[in-house]
Amino acid sequence: MTNFTRKLNLVIVMIFLVIISLVVLYPLVYVLSAAFSPGTSIATLSIAPFADGFTLDHFRFLFFESNYPIWFRNTLFVAVTTSLGTVAIASVGAYVFSRFRFAFKKGMLLSMLILQIFPSFVGMIAIYVILLRLGLFDSLWGLILVYLAMNIPFNTWLVKSYIDTIPRSMDEAARIDGASHFRTYLTIILPIAKPIIVFLAITSFVAPWMDFIFPNLLLRSPSNQTLALGLFTFVLDDTRNEFTRFAAGAVTVAIPFIIAFVMTQKMLLATLGGAVKE
Amino acid sequence: MTLTLNNNGQSKKAILITSLIFMGAAHILFFKQYIKGAFFALVQIAMLACLPIIIPAIRGLITLGEHQPDLPVRFRDHSMFMLIDGVAILAVVGIFFCVYFISVKSAQKTYRDFCENGRLSSNKASIKEVFNQSFAIFGLAPSVLLVIFFVVVPLVFAALVAFTNYSSPHHIPPGNTVDWVGMDNFVSLFGGHAVWTTALASIAVWTLGWAAAATITCYFGGMIMAVIMKDFKIKFAPIFRSIFILPYAVPAVISMLVWRNLLNGHFGAVNRTLQHFGIVDGMIPWLGTEAMVRFTVVMVNLWAGFPYFMLLTMGTMTAINQDLFEAARIDGASRWRLFRHITFPLVTYQTMPLIIMSFTHNINNFGAIFFLTGGQPAVAHSPISGATGADILITWIFRLTMELLQYHYASVLAVMIFMILAPFAIAIFIRTKSFREGEL
Numbered sequence: 001m002t003n004f005t006r007k008l009n010l011v012i013v014m015i016f017l018v019i020i021s022l023v024v025l026y027p028l029v030y031v032l033s034a035a036f037s038p039g040t041s042i043a044t045l046s047i048a049p050f051a052d053g054f055t056l057d058h059f060r061f062l063f064f065e066s067n068y069p070i071w072f073r074n075t076l077f078v079a080v081t082t083s084l085g086t087v088a089i090a091s092v093g094a095y096v097f098s099r100f101r102f103a104f105k106k107g108m109l110l111s112m113l114i115l116q117i118f119p120s121f122v123g124m125i126a127i128y129v130i131l132l133r134l135g136l137f138d139s140l141w142g143l144i145l146v147y148l149a150m151n152i153p154f155n156t157w158l159v160k161s162y163i164d165t166i167p168r169s170m171d172e173a174a175r176i177d178g179a180s181h182f183r184t185y186l187t188i189i190l191p192i193a194k195p196i197i198v199f200l201a202i203t204s205f206v207a208p209w210m211d212f213i214f215p216n217l218l219l220r221s222p223s224n225q226t227l228a229l230g231l232f233t234f235v236l237d238d239t240r241n242e243f244t245r246f247a248a249g250a251v252t253v254a255i256p257f258i259i260a261f262v263m264t265q266k267m268l269l270a271t272l273g274g275a276v277k278e
Numbered sequence: 279m280t281l282t283l284n285n286n287g288q289s290k291k292a293i294l295i296t297s298l299i300f301m302g303a304a305h306i307l308f309f310k311q312y313i314k315g316a317f318f319a320l321v322q323i324a325m326l327a328c329l330p331i332i333i334p335a336i337r338g339l340i341t342l343g344e345h346q347p348d349l350p351v352r353f354r355d356h357s358m359f360m361l362i363d364g365v366a367i368l369a370v371v372g373i374f375f376c377v378y379f380i381s382v383k384s385a386q387k388t389y390r391d392f393c394e395n396g397r398l399s400s401n402k403a404s405i406k407e408v409f410n411q412s413f414a415i416f417g418l419a420p421s422v423l424l425v426i427f428f429v430v431v432p433l434v435f436a437a438l439v440a441f442t443n444y445s446s447p448h449h450i451p452p453g454n455t456v457d458w459v460g461m462d463n464f465v466s467l468f469g470g471h472a473v474w475t476t477a478l479a480s481i482a483v484w485t486l487g488w489a490a491a492a493t494i495t496c497y498f499g500g501m502i503m504a505v506i507m508k509d510f511k512i513k514f515a516p517i518f519r520s521i522f523i524l525p526y527a528v529p530a531v532i533s534m535l536v537w538r539n540l541l542n543g544h545f546g547a548v549n550r551t552l553q554h555f556g557i558v559d560g561m562i563p564w565l566g567t568e569a570m571v572r573f574t575v576v577m578v579n580l581w582a583g584f585p586y587f588m589l590l591t592m593g594t595m596t597a598i599n600q601d602l603f604e605a606a607r608i609d610g611a612s613r614w615r616l617f618r619h620i621t622f623p624l625v626t627y628q629t630m631p632l633i634i635m636s637f638t639h640n641i642n643n644f645g646a647i648f649f650l651t652g653g654q655p656a657v658a659h660s661p662i663s664g665a666t667g668a669d670i671l672i673t674w675i676f677r678l679t680m681e682l683l684q685y686h687y688a689s690v691l692a693v694m695i696f697m698i699l700a701p702f703a704i705a706i707f708i709r710t711k712s713f714r715e716g717e718l
Contacts (some may be wrong), residue, residue, distance in 0.1 A: 009510070010510060013510050024581065027533065031532075042547065047551045048549050050545075078443075089421055090426070092417040092418075092420075093420075093421040096414045096417040108422075110704070111430075114700055114704070115429050115704075117642070117703050118696065119644065120676060121430070122436050123436045124438075127432050128434065130428070133359075137523045148424055149427075152421050152424060152425055152429075156421060181410055203382065235535055239510060253529065254532055257528065258528065262520075262527065
């Protein structure tokens with residue numbers, strides 16, 4: 001290959017990468033600019049980003065005139081509780097699955113794997129009735145219970161695969177020294193399994209922020225709305241096209257997401273890869 | 279009172295019968311395991327005490343309530359509550375029989391140990407044993423209960439509804455009752471009712487086509503980006519990489535809603551931009567016709583999904599032995615041949631499980647279809663089926679449930695998805711290391 005064709009190839013590849021970058025960035029830049037542009041509908045926005053002037057009106061509207069603070073508080077509560085609950089329940093369950101032998105173990109593991117590929121809103125009518133019966137309909141706790149139940153099958157598998165890689169000799173040594181199972185789990189297993197636990201805490205914290213289906217089904221009163229419910233009303237209804245307000249709300253959620261993601265991406269992929277190989 | 283035991287195996291039958299007659303009896307009478315025995319006995323007593331609730335609930339599950347047109351609506355039998363209660367009670371009964379099974383097994387095991395050691399384990403040792411086992415029981419109980427009552431019971435309910443006529447307008451409780459109809463719904467969907475059958479066939483084919491197209495485009499898209507950036511030793515590669523992973527970092531629902539507005543056929547920014555530069559004359563109906571919307575969802579999904587596979591390929595490529603490339607290069611292999619015969623097969627082999635998982639995920643990729651396309655475009659069967667040109671099975675289930683109240687057909691679709699996906703789950707299970715090494 002001559003020097004010239006090599007250079008030509010490189011230029012073509014660079015142009016290709018720049019074009020792809022523009023396509024990738026376009027919607028993101030556009031929504032960022034919409035969040036700071038006057039007007040509400042996407043129809044009146046200029047096609048070039050940041051060409052309509054600059055305003056903080058939409059953020060002012062969200063924070064002071066809408067229920068955004070309530071949505072945010074509710075979502076934060078649901079996300080934190082779901083995250084803590086998932087970590088506690090799934091990690092203890094995973095420890096038991098990894099270290100104990102008991103009846104029905106194989107069947108339970110297989111059914112967890114099958115349940116995990118099945119979208120749980122298929123059973124939403126039943127979930128609705130069960131929560132109604134428990135008096136947890138239109139309550140954030142009801143929503144949390146549903147999220148916990150949805151999170152358990154896959155995450156128990158994930159943590160179990162991880163604990164399986166920890167040598168049994170480590171906890172057996174502790175057991176011989178007289179430590180109870182709870183103590184072994186707390187002082188030996190949990191510290192070693194910290195990476196997967198952190199991963200679990202983050203992923204189960206993130207999911208509730210943008211879930212629409214279950215809050216839409218289970219929450220009714222305005223004081224119990226979550227962020228996704230509130231923000232989506234700005235754009236889901238075609239007669240009420242308040243794209244810029246939605247954009248402002250989306251930006252407030254997406255930017256923390258992006259920061260958290262960039263910080264954890266390596267771990268995320270290592271975990272996803274490891275979960276399958278084990 | 280302790281009955282005497284033979285340690286040569288002759289009391290095996292006595293143990294079996296005692297433990298079968300009443301849970302825990304064998305533990306208390308023969309083995310002096312009072313705590314364990316009392317626990318089992320309590321479960322049995324609770325179960326017997328609940329019989330007055332259990333029997334009517336199961337009868338309700340079988341009959342689904344009587345027609346009571348003369349009663350006011352709120353006093354009539356509510357078929358769906360009866361169905362759910364019945365399933366939940368069946369779950370409780372199922373748990374009871376599991377505990378029953380465990381108690382019998384435990385009695386037999388204790389007797390085997392007795393025969394081997396010639397004596398019962400000391401009280402202290404047996405209490406310690408109970409304490410250890412209680413960790414497993416209390417550790418698993420929250421998982422098992424939550425999963426049974428919020429995942430399994432709802433899914434079993436959904437599957438059972440497929441065999442009832444639960445649908446608008448004539449069979450919606452509490453005004454009317456719902457009845458078991460056997461396979462009727464399957465018959466009408468699979469050939470009995472022309473419009474529904476057409477709708478199902480076209481949506482099922484599109485679901486598989488969509489899942490394949492979405493997975494393949496994202497996989498190759500991601501791999502091409504990874505290979506190009508590595509192969510050409512691009513300057514600024516880290517900058518490009520940071521840009522390319524952005525779509526993966528933004529919550530998918532937000533991206534889909536943003537794209538939906540950008541691609542709006544009337545006022546969307548994409549159409550206005552294309553017009554501004556004179557690339558097109560009219561408005562392109564990105565989400566307006568069946569063919570266009572299907573093309574658009576795959577493309578937007580590529581935008582959202584390629585970063586995942588790009589990162590994955592990058593990670594896998596670093597693990598390939600560089601000597602392979604060196605040897606091939608010395609033999610004069612071109613860049614394309616290096617990719618075709620080394621990178622591609624090795625990366626694909628490594629990531630195959632993730633490709634399969636991505637395929638099953640796409641079959642149920644509700645967000646990409648529902649939030650991007652909204653309720654358009656209408657097709658020939660839409661007035662009856664309620665499905666749009668972009669709908670896959672899972673979004674159709676959502677519409678049948680929330681908009682059309684055709685719960686019976688929605689459940690048939692759910693059963694179908696289960697039949698498609700369960701083999702994948704079992705395949706993954708059999709592949710797992712712990713299963714292959716026989717640890718389970």
